[in-house]
Amino acid sequence: MKDLGKIVLHIPARAGSKRVPNKNIRLMNDIPMIFYSIHSSIEANITEDVYLNTDSDSLIKIVTDHYKIKTYKRNNVLAGDKSSSDDFNYDIIKSLNPNTLIMINPVCPLIESTDIIGAISRYQESDCDTLISAESSTMQAFKSQSPINIKLDEPLAPSQDNERVFILNWAITIWDAKKFAERMKTSGYAVLGNRREFFELDRLKSIKVSYENDFLLAEKLLSMRQTNQKIIR
Numbered sequence: 001m002k003d004l005g006k007i008v009l010h011i012p013a014r015a016g017s018k019r020v021p022n023k024n025i026r027l028m029n030d031i032p033m034i035f036y037s038i039h040s041s042i043e044a045n046i047t048e049d050v051y052l053n054t055d056s057d058s059l060i061k062i063v064t065d066h067y068k069i070k071t072y073k074r075n076n077v078l079a080g081d082k083s084s085s086d087d088f089n090y091d092i093i094k095s096l097n098p099n100t101l102i103m104i105n106p107v108c109p110l111i112e113s114t115d116i117i118g119a120i121s122r123y124q125e126s127d128c129d130t131l132i133s134a135e136s137s138t139m140q141a142f143k144s145q146s147p148i149n150i151k152l153d154e155p156l157a158p159s160q161d162n163e164r165v166f167i168l169n170w171a172i173t174i175w176d177a178k179k180f181a182e183r184m185k186t187s188g189y190a191v192l193g194n195r196r197e198f199f200e201l202d203r204l205k206s207i208k209v210s211y212e213n214d215f216l217l218a219e220k221l222l223s224m225r226q227t228n229q230k231i232i233r
Contacts, residue, residue: 002124005099007047008177010072010092011037012085013106015056020215024106025062028219033209034059036109036222038067043113046102046120053092072096085170085191090184093177101177107209108171109218110225111201119172119199129176130193133169135206138162166198169206 013024013034020026024034041050051072052063060071072095078088085103093101100123104116115133123131138159141148149163150156175193183190209215 007100008049008096008098009102010051010053011104012053029223034106037104037106040113041104044116086189098177101175103173105171110205111171123174126197128195128197129179131174131197133172133201134166134198135203136164136166138164141165169208
């Protein structure tokens, strides 16, 4: 079992968002959307080093008025449309020097503390250097017109017999931070790792708010879960 060493958990949230404007602080059932991932991260109780990673002073104020959470002020250069997850994860690794880095994505508000705990347990028990949350399917999949998990020159098999396809959602991602830094130095990219483990989430928890309809669906599902009262402190 891995020795996780110093663990840093961060929740990256930049100020700008074009497809769903201000989605991190937009009210989802009367609560800023980002509060859901912050609450789950703190409740998981994996580390005291839980950080809001942002370029936004206003977001820092909104969050710290309700939560005792550390903040990491990201350079504006790392908060633009073209800034990559490689870059801002490497930035926090260089600054805070963790052994294990956990990223919780605030645009996946349906994940719970038990999911985070389960992910870290899987990571610790495996020999991977990178764990990425995902959903999977055995339904027939194509890339453009090329089949991925079926053969076109055979009768169509029952879907459960097809090879499983994984779709990454990045709700929870865990890295060996030292190996991440090494890959960045040698290759210039690192988030996919060398030895990957996919951590399957329930399909509903895998909802990622990229578009307006995603926001409305996540809001409805959270309303059905009836957890709003415990989120706001």
